[in-house]
Amino acid sequence: MRILVTGGAGFIGSHTVVELRNAGYEPVIIDNFSNSNRSVLDGLKQILGEEVPFYEADCNDAGSLNAIFEKEKFDGVIHFAAYKAVGESVEKPLNYYDNNLGSTVLLLQTMIKYGVPHLVFSSSCTVYGQPEQLPVTEQTPRLPAESPYGNTKSICEDIIRDTVRSKAPVKGISLRYFNPVGAHPSALIGELPSGVPGNLVPYITQTAAGIREKLTVFGSDYNTPDGTCMRDFIHVVDLAKAHVQALKLLDGRQETSYYDVFNVGTGDGHTVLELIKTFEEVNHLKLNYSIGPRRPGDVEKIYAQVDKVNQVMGWRAEKSLADSLRDAWRWQQKLEEKSKKESGTSVA
Numbered sequence: 001m002r003i004l005v006t007g008g009a010g011f012i013g014s015h016t017v018v019e020l021r022n023a024g025y026e027p028v029i030i031d032n033f034s035n036s037n038r039s040v041l042d043g044l045k046q047i048l049g050e051e052v053p054f055y056e057a058d059c060n061d062a063g064s065l066n067a068i069f070e071k072e073k074f075d076g077v078i079h080f081a082a083y084k085a086v087g088e089s090v091e092k093p094l095n096y097y098d099n100n101l102g103s104t105v106l107l108l109q110t111m112i113k114y115g116v117p118h119l120v121f122s123s124s125c126t127v128y129g130q131p132e133q134l135p136v137t138e139q140t141p142r143l144p145a146e147s148p149y150g151n152t153k154s155i156c157e158d159i160i161r162d163t164v165r166s167k168a169p170v171k172g173i174s175l176r177y178f179n180p181v182g183a184h185p186s187a188l189i190g191e192l193p194s195g196v197p198g199n200l201v202p203y204i205t206q207t208a209a210g211i212r213e214k215l216t217v218f219g220s221d222y223n224t225p226d227g228t229c230m231r232d233f234i235h236v237v238d239l240a241k242a243h244v245q246a247l248k249l250l251d252g253r254q255e256t257s258y259y260d261v262f263n264v265g266t267g268d269g270h271t272v273l274e275l276i277k278t279f280e281e282v283n284h285l286k287l288n289y290s291i292g293p294r295r296p297g298d299v300e301k302i303y304a305q306v307d308k309v310n311q312v313m314g315w316r317a318e319k320s321l322a323d324s325l326r327d328a329w330r331w332q333q334k335l336e337e338k339s340k341k342e343s344g345t346s347v348a
């Protein structure tokens with residue numbers, strides 16, 4: 001079965017391409033490299049031993065999308081392509097609404113036009129804001145998003161839900177990710193943040209690599225065991241496998257219209273300091289960090305209740321936080337090796 005993976009050269013998209021291939025699907029990537037790197041395609045080729053069909057295109061470009069759907073016969077779509085920087089979305093909300101909502105609307109219109117029935121959407125636990133109760137279930141009410149980025153995820157879920165409700169020939173699943181971390185064990189693909197990382201783990205690995213001088217822990221006066229924020233950190237390979245399971249669930253549903261949402265996390269919460277300690281232990285190093293002020297907009301603690309995704313979708317996280325942090329560091333070291341080699345050749 002041929003699956004279109006929008007944003008397939010991105011962090012989660014590329015790992016999902018690997019797991020799709022491993023499960024016997026034929027992934028096809030669309031990516032405009034606005035937040036990813038062409039080198040990911042080489043990494044995928046090394047892991048899979050074959051080229052992944054790829055189109056350099058923008059999911060907001062109707063002409064390109066129609067031409068690709070005209071040429072390819074897709075059985076489903078996994079939609080990752082979106083702007084995802086929380087802070088940037090506050091500064092440039094219109095870019096985020098235009099890109100993230102526009103691409104989802106156009107994708108659905110094109111899927112209906114070409115008779116492509118299944119959509120898996122990349123959503124986020126950010127739709128819950130700071131939940132009253134923990135762990136969060138799929139029934140936990142969505143709260144007004146802390147950022148335009150989070151709001152676009154919530155609105156896209158509604159766009160898909162309402163399209164399904166309109167009896168359009170589409171079945172959809174929204175996967176609400178918790179905090180994706182780590183890298184492929186081969187260290188051939190991983191997270192490639194552009195500029196200064198906003199997210200915790202890439203900032204940690206760049207600090208350990210000496211690229212960043214020191215990690216600042218944003219706040220230690222939260223109502224958690226050690227005062228630092230709590231999150232549900234999920235290995236990106238486990239998260240990628242959840243997308244394969246979601247496609248299988250859609251294939252198995254007989255009804256013409258079906259929509260559901262699933263929390264995709266480990267079900268365990270870990271604090272920022274616990275993560276730092278784990279990183280130091282598994283990688284036998286000391287990290288240079290200090291405690292700083294809270295980061296505005298941060299949620300104090302959130303982690304998933306995972307009964308539904310375990311029981312209904314037949315998926316559960318298999319990798320530990322230690323696995324994620326070992327793989328993240330191995331990937332960072334590979335990046336360092338590569339950049340030293342490249343800078344070495346440029347000197348020669």
Ligand code: WQD
Binds near residue numbers: 198
């Ligand atoms: C995690 C914790 C920070 C950096 C966001 C989005 C979510 C998803 C992942 C896109 C927080 C602390 C961080 C640092 C720190 N986005 N931290 N020092 O904010 O939970 O989630 O990114 O896919 O939708 O909401 O992730 O990694 O930025 O922060 O102390 O230098 O680490 O305060 O408590 P977050 P994060």
